[in-house]
Amino acid sequence: MNKQTIESLDPRISRAQLPTEVDHIPQYEVLDQFVTYEVFQQQKSGGHFIHVGSVHAPNEEIALLFAKEQYGRRGKSVGMWIAPTNAIVSIPEEDVDMFDATPEKKYREVGAYMVRNRVEQYKKDNRNE
Amino acid sequence: MNKEALKNLLYRMADDSLIIAHRNSEWTGLGPILEEDIAFSSIAQDKLGHALALYSLLHELGEADPDIIAFTRNEKQFFCAQLVEYPIGEYDFSLVRHFLFDTAEKIRYELLQQSSYEPLAKLAKKVSSEIKYHTFHAETWIKQLGSNGNEESKARIQSALNDVYPIAFSLFEKTSFEDAIVADGIFVGEETLQLRWVERVTSIVTASGLTLPSADYSVHYGGRNHYHTEYLQPLLDEMTVVFQIDPSAEW
Numbered sequence: 001m002n003k004q005t006i007e008s009l010d011p012r013i014s015r016a017q018l019p020t021e022v023d024h025i026p027q028y029e030v031l032d033q034f035v036t037y038e039v040f041q042q043q044k045s046g047g048h049f050i051h052v053g054s055v056h057a058p059n060e061e062i063a064l065l066f067a068k069e070q071y072g073r074r075g076k077s078v079g080m081w082i083a084p085t086n087a088i089v090s091i092p093e094e095d096v097d098m099f100d101a102t103p104e105k106k107y108r109e110v111g112a113y114m115v116r117n118r119v120e121q122y123k124k125d126n127r128n129e
Numbered sequence: 130m131n132k133e134a135l136k137n138l139l140y141r142m143a144d145d146s147l148i149i150a151h152r153n154s155e156w157t158g159l160g161p162i163l164e165e166d167i168a169f170s171s172i173a174q175d176k177l178g179h180a181l182a183l184y185s186l187l188h189e190l191g192e193a194d195p196d197i198i199a200f201t202r203n204e205k206q207f208f209c210a211q212l213v214e215y216p217i218g219e220y221d222f223s224l225v226r227h228f229l230f231d232t233a234e235k236i237r238y239e240l241l242q243q244s245s246y247e248p249l250a251k252l253a254k255k256v257s258s259e260i261k262y263h264t265f266h267a268e269t270w271i272k273q274l275g276s277n278g279n280e281e282s283k284a285r286i287q288s289a290l291n292d293v294y295p296i297a298f299s300l301f302e303k304t305s306f307e308d309a310i311v312a313d314g315i316f317v318g319e320e321t322l323q324l325r326w327v328e329r330v331t332s333i334v335t336a337s338g339l340t341l342p343s344a345d346y347s348v349h350y351g352g353r354n355h356y357h358t359e360y361l362q363p364l365l366d367e368m369t370v371v372f373q374i375d376p377s378a379e380w
Binding site: 061062070073 | 155159162163164165171262265269273277
């Protein structure tokens with residue numbers, strides 16, 4: 001059979017001599033998939049570790065290896081954690097209405113603290129000293 | 130300080146970095162899994178950065194602009210070791226080459242931190258943190274696919290080691306400037322580097338349940354003195370194809 005191969009602007013693809021047409025797509029056995037790990041990045045010394053995403057990896061060592069490049073190669077990092085995704089415990093989705101607070105509880109919000117006025121006054125009084 | 134000797138060392142290091150960067154970048158988009166594709170590509174990009182930094186040092190010493198040096202020479206003007214020229218092969222070949230190359234880079238830059246040529250000593254300090262990740266990446270995979278792997282992964286890494294290890298000695302081929310480089314304190318020399326490299330590689334390979342083949346050091350010599358494999362010129366043709374369309378273009 002004389003089949004045409006893919007000519008691409010990417011020389012690597014042309015070199016691979018891939019047929020332009022395939023008769024059938026081979027069915028592969030479904031293999032085990034890697035588990036995922038959640039990645040937490042610390043941007044400043046002493047700062048919080050913040051969740052930045054996840055990586056697929058066969059084990060913790062490789063997960064750290066990937067996390068460093070996936071999430072640490074841009075911007076500054078001073079620390080990084082990983083944790084298996086299945087170790088994360090969360091509030092079930094159907095129960096998230098628990099977070100809905102009634103609107104009349106202003107006293108629970110920082111803005112309602114009476115001390116704030118005194119702090120503002122203190123700042124104003126001491127500004128030019 | 131012997132300026133020609135210094136330039137010879139810089140050219141060898143820069144060309145190694147440029148060519149390995151290009152080779153490893155050939156995996157971009159075709160890597161075994163997404164995360165590894167990104168990591169390996171990122172390492173390749175770092176290597177390109179090292180090449181640029183070294184060509185810039187050469188430029189300060191009176192050589193042409195880095196783009197001109199990188200993109201307008203033919204194979205006979207290159208100083209790279211034959212190790213970096215070979216096609217990427219299968220992923221096991223590329224991984225093992227990366228491991229052997231970066232282990233040597235790491236030790237070379239550690240030693241160069243004492244260089245009598247201050248700009249080089251400074252650069253060596255600067256790139257050492259990047260190379261630390263490169264060797265961490267390489268060593269993690271060798272261990273993972275060696276003692277932590279299965280029969281197939283172990284057999285493939287062992288077979289790649291058998292092929293690549295002898296070629297890796299091409300990195301330590303000396304040039305006629307070797308004595309001057311050592312005498313002027315520019316670099317402690319290829320012999321010291323090779324000794325430390327063999328020691329380090331042996332310890333990692335052994336700890337990974339693998340073995341090193343015997344190697345006749347000099348079989349793959351030539352690159353440092355412009356005798357290259359048949360693979361270098363086609364690589365250069367491909368790498369420079371866009372540059373050659375309009376060499377005077379402003380980027």
